[in-house]
Amino acid sequence: MHASVSGSRRAVTAELAAALRLAIDRAGPRTLVITAGPGSGKTHTIDRLVGDLDIATRRVTADELSWRQPYAVIATLLDIPIPVPIPAGFAVELEAAVDSLCASEPQLLVIDDVHHADSGSLEVLGALAAATDDLPLVILLARRHLPTREMLNRLIARRSVREWQLPVMDDADLEVLVDEVVGARPDGRLIDRLRRSGGNPMHALALLDDLRARGELTTRADGDADGLGARVTIASVGEAEPSTSLHAVIREQLALLDDRSRALVHTLAVWGGPATLDEIAALDGTSASALVGVAQTTVDAGVVAVSSGGTMTFTHDVYADVAYDGLAPALRSVLHTAIARHHDAAGNRQLVAHHVLAAGSDNAAAVSAITRAHHELAHVPAVAVDLLDAAAHQRSIVESPIRTLELDLATALARSGQFDRSAEVAEQGLAKAGDLATIAQLYRILLFTLIAQGKSTRVLELTAATLRMPVDATTRAALVGIQRYVGILGGAGPVPTTPHTYPAPGTVADLVTEGLRRFLAGDGEGGLELTLEASRREGATERQDSAPELSTSADLWPPFIEHYVHGPAAADALLDHAIRLRTDRGAAWMTAYHDFTRGGIALGRGRLDDAAASLDVGLERAAAAGMGWTSLAQGARAMVDILRGEFSAAATRLDTFAASGLPNQFGLPVPEQAQMLLLEAQRKLRPAVAVAGRCWSAAVEMGLYGWLPSLAVDCARIAQRADDRALLERVVAGLADIPEPVPPARVGPIALAGALATGDTAAVISAAVACARAAHDLGDAIVEVQGWEEAACAAAGTGDKAAAREYARHALLLTAQMDAPTLSARVTSRLRALGLRLDARSARERPRSGWNSLTRTEVTVAELVASGLNGAEIAQRLYISQRTVQTHVSNALTKLDLRTRVELAALAVARKHADASPVVPGTQSATF
Numbered sequence: 001m002h003a004s005v006s007g008s009r010r011a012v013t014a015e016l017a018a019a020l021r022l023a024i025d026r027a028g029p030r031t032l033v034i035t036a037g038p039g040s041g042k043t044h045t046i047d048r049l050v051g052d053l054d055i056a057t058r059r060v061t062a063d064e065l066s067w068r069q070p071y072a073v074i075a076t077l078l079d080i081p082i083p084v085p086i087p088a089g090f091a092v093e094l095e096a097a098v099d100s101l102c103a104s105e106p107q108l109l110v111i112d113d114v115h116h117a118d119s120g121s122l123e124v125l126g127a128l129a130a131a132t133d134d135l136p137l138v139i140l141l142a143r144r145h146l147p148t149r150e151m152l153n154r155l156i157a158r159r160s161v162r163e164w165q166l167p168v169m170d171d172a173d174l175e176v177l178v179d180e181v182v183g184a185r186p187d188g189r190l191i192d193r194l195r196r197s198g199g200n201p202m203h204a205l206a207l208l209d210d211l212r213a214r215g216e217l218t219t220r221a222d223g224d225a226d227g228l229g230a231r232v233t234i235a236s237v238g239e240a241e242p243s244t245s246l247h248a249v250i251r252e253q254l255a256l257l258d259d260r261s262r263a264l265v266h267t268l269a270v271w272g273g274p275a276t277l278d279e280i281a282a283l284d285g286t287s288a289s290a291l292v293g294v295a296q297t298t299v300d301a302g303v304v305a306v307s308s309g310g311t312m313t314f315t316h317d318v319y320a321d322v323a324y325d326g327l328a329p330a331l332r333s334v335l336h337t338a339i340a341r342h343h344d345a346a347g348n349r350q351l352v353a354h355h356v357l358a359a360g361s362d363n364a365a366a367v368s369a370i371t372r373a374h375h376e377l378a379h380v381p382a383v384a385v386d387l388l389d390a391a392a393h394q395r396s397i398v399e400s401p402i403r404t405l406e407l408d409l410a411t412a413l414a415r416s417g418q419f420d421r422s423a424e425v426a427e428q429g430l431a432k433a434g435d436l437a438t439i440a441q442l443y444r445i446l447l448f449t450l451i452a453q454g455k456s457t458r459v460l461e462l463t464a465a466t467l468r469m470p471v472d473a474t475t476r477a478a479l480v481g482i483q484r485y486v487g488i489l490g491g492a493g494p495v496p497t498t499p500h501t502y503p504a505p506g507t508v509a510d511l512v513t514e515g516l517r518r519f520l521a522g523d524g525e526g527g528l529e530l531t532l533e534a535s536r537r538e539g540a541t542e543r544q545d546s547a548p549e550l551s552t553s554a555d556l557w558p559p560f561i562e563h564y565v566h567g568p569a570a571a572d573a574l575l576d577h578a579i580r581l582r583t584d585r586g587a588a589w590m591t592a593y594h595d596f597t598r599g600g601i602a603l604g605r606g607r608l609d610d611a612a613a614s615l616d617v618g619l620e621r622a623a624a625a626g627m628g629w630t631s632l633a634q635g636a637r638a639m640v641d642i643l644r645g646e647f648s649a650a651a652t653r654l655d656t657f658a659a660s661g662l663p664n665q666f667g668l669p670v671p672e673q674a675q676m677l678l679l680e681a682q683r684k685l686r687p688a689v690a691v692a693g694r695c696w697s698a699a700v701e702m703g704l705y706g707w708l709p710s711l712a713v714d715c716a717r718i719a720q721r722a723d724d725r726a727l728l729e730r731v732v733a734g735l736a737d738i739p740e741p742v743p744p745a746r747v748g749p750i751a752l753a754g755a756l757a758t759g760d761t762a763a764v765i766s767a768a769v770a771c772a773r774a775a776h777d778l779g780d781a782i783v784e785v786q787g788w789e790e791a792a793c794a795a796a797g798t799g800d801k802a803a804a805r806e807y808a809r810h811a812l813l814l815t816a817q818m819d820a821p822t823l824s825a826r827v828t829s830r831l832r833a834l835g836l837r838l839d840a841r842s843a844r845e846r847p848r849s850g851w852n853s854l855t856r857t858e859v860t861v862a863e864l865v866a867s868g869l870n871g872a873e874i875a876q877r878l879y880i881s882q883r884t885v886q887t888h889v890s891n892a893l894t895k896l897d898l899r900t901r902v903e904l905a906a907l908a909v910a911r912k913h914a915d916a917s918p919v920v921p922g923t924q925s926a927t928f
Helices: 009-026 044-049 072-078 090-104 118-131 151-158 171-182 188-197 201-213 246-255 259-273 275-282 288-300 318-326 327-344 351-357 365-373 381-393 406-413 419-432 436-452 456-467 473-489 508-521 523-542 556-564 566-585 590-605 608-625 631-644 647-660 670-681 685-702 710-722 725-736 744-758 759-776 781-798 803-816 820-835 856-867 870-878 883-894 900-915
Strands: 031-035 056-061 107-112 137-145 163-167 216-218 231-234 304-306 309-312
Touching: 009 031, 009 044, 009 137, 009 163, 009 171, 009 259, 031 044, 031 107, 044 056, 044 107, 044 137, 044 685, 056 072, 072 090, 072 107, 072 118, 090 107, 090 118, 090 288, 090 870, 090 883, 090 900, 107 710, 118 137, 118 151, 118 381, 118 608, 118 883, 151 163, 171 188, 171 201, 188 201, 188 231, 188 900, 201 216, 201 246, 231 406, 231 803, 246 259, 246 318, 259 275, 259 288, 259 304, 259 309, 259 318, 288 304, 309 318, 351 365, 351 381, 365 381, 381 406, 406 419, 406 436, 406 590, 406 608, 419 436, 436 456, 436 473, 456 473, 473 508, 508 523, 523 556, 523 566, 556 566, 556 590, 556 744, 566 590, 566 759, 590 608, 590 631, 590 781, 608 631, 608 856, 608 883, 631 647, 631 670, 631 820, 647 670, 670 710, 670 820, 685 710, 685 725, 710 725, 710 781, 725 744, 744 759, 744 781, 759 781, 781 803, 803 820, 856 870, 856 900, 870 883, 883 900
Parallel strands: 031 137, 031 163, 056 107, 107 137
Antiparallel strands: 216 231, 304 309
């Protein structure tokens, strides 16, 4: 026996087994991927890994047809019927099903041959992989290197995923294989022959079976000189050797079948996936009973397996590959056409399109099949990409009478957030498009993808070059509109102060651009009204009889602007509506931006855990898609770190973003604002005031009056603490330029910042209290803290310590509920300098474990779990994402040392009963 060496198959398998156990114990990465070539023993390795694990396990194997059916793999894994057509939000339903499974006990999801999975399933798996941090969930996947799948590559690239390359078999592995099959160890001659398999387990088995079939194996019972017992060897030497190619060996095995059995194998290979005898028989009117003996022959040969439900599949997909390739193309076409008719009668348009394309049907038939299938994929653009890719590879299918394949493919890629490839396909289409309508649509998609990636300079160059050409008035207006939109989005210059005139009623793009301009210029109500109208118009322009179109950004902006106009609480409700619109319209590319908006709203409401979860998920999605507009999210995420006291994490995040060279969206210096707050928290007031001055000047010079109030109180406070009168005067001047009427959510901060800048103590107290109360009504916890903090400091400065303590109590209760020690420390340190000593911990004193360690939101979630609501229902009730619910549940379980939501619900119920029970004299009530 050869000794085990580092990197051997046995070593890697042992490492995988250890990693899987760590994952189940939540002590390591919880999404594991095994990568190896065909016939390399991935399935056998999975069998060994999961055979004796004490965890609820669901397992499925993807097949050749899986990638053509939306959500086929994940729905089969979860035993959920797939509706036809796929409705909006079906992916959320699948994620909710996993969430419900995890509520009762930890789950292991296993998918073999995941390279065959449809892109919808791969997108759901990506979301689940991200959620393993918060769910008792482990995912084990096995795949080949080829075919390459974009969604699978994105999944594997996630930080939470770890991949193992399964090595080939060495001599010691081959010895074990022979011993398991033959019952004796091989001698050196047989090992030498099996080495020709290249260490591929299936190939080695095929060679061994071939040798056995030829009668060339013999066993010596007396063993070798080493005394290790019986040895098996090759009896004949010098005769014709068996084929050494895996495919050649399998071809020889299939050739041994009788004609009818080979015909069944070929039909099953062309079918492309599991099939029943009834389905195979129906293709040529044969009775299923007449095929029983034929099918049994293929089973006896080890080529086909039959499930308990009567479904036939190949024992290994290499058999399918060889059988398919061994059939003459013209004969394959006949079978594909017959199978397409069968699926057409059953209403499965995706499979009809696949078989029509594979049959090499005429252009009209192919276009018709693609169009019918494409319409059913409105809510699954990633799967539409797979369908259109398959069509693009059939060079006989060049274009439909109306739309080119490049146009549909580029659109689907953009809708699914695959921006790099969308731009590539759009440029390919432009190079050969002939009609102006198609050119215009491809051009629009190209510009859209470049804008999404933050490549504003390239967009402006392209539009400028086109405008130098003789284009019609409509095209010229559209190009100028794009230039205006990109200029505003990228903060290319000061916000225009005058409205842009456009022909009534204006396009959706016109309304979006003008709405953003008005908001940034200070007319929040006007900007909100226009973007809401753009969103309504977006829905009204959809057509049911056309292929799925690329949406505009109209559904992004209403909740974003609402946050600044009417506060976080109103924005929360509006965002929920926008997300439903995104789902209904199949605009998956917006998901990351909605995550950013949700994170910003949660930050404003003081829900730091919610904010961190939403921002992290959004940034991960944005990175996978190559999105460029992440400055607001990066700045907000750094602010969460700062409020939590995680200064090193915030500094690293801000440095990394600064080094990326990505632009500030709208020119808003949010990362710089975070840098300013970090320096203040570190008590570096001189550097903080310098950054504050740069932020304020940049915002004023850009005319960002809609956002300026968000910076005003911070700048005024830091300037006051650093005694920088010049900055205070600039704050007053900038606030004076904000146009009237001021949006409701900005009235309090503007008044408070102005009072701080003037230094009138009575005015500060009045403005601060009014600001805090108004912010409370608007659900803006951050601004409310600012108000009570300034009221407390101003009162302490006048010597009114009783009022100061009362105002400070309000502030510290809020910072305790937010679990924001940085804010607590800032309040107490400022008051200490004014002669009022308060202990920030006295308002908090939350233990690190036990029921009293839970945050307010965690308690609410625990109580809703106890009431019987699932994750999706809790998310809807609290206006947060399901992923955020999972984060809260995970945090609560960790603090309470529990494993499942069932245990959490039981504890919450017991806690409620204990609180409701009267205390009998002489006894104590139960505590947790």
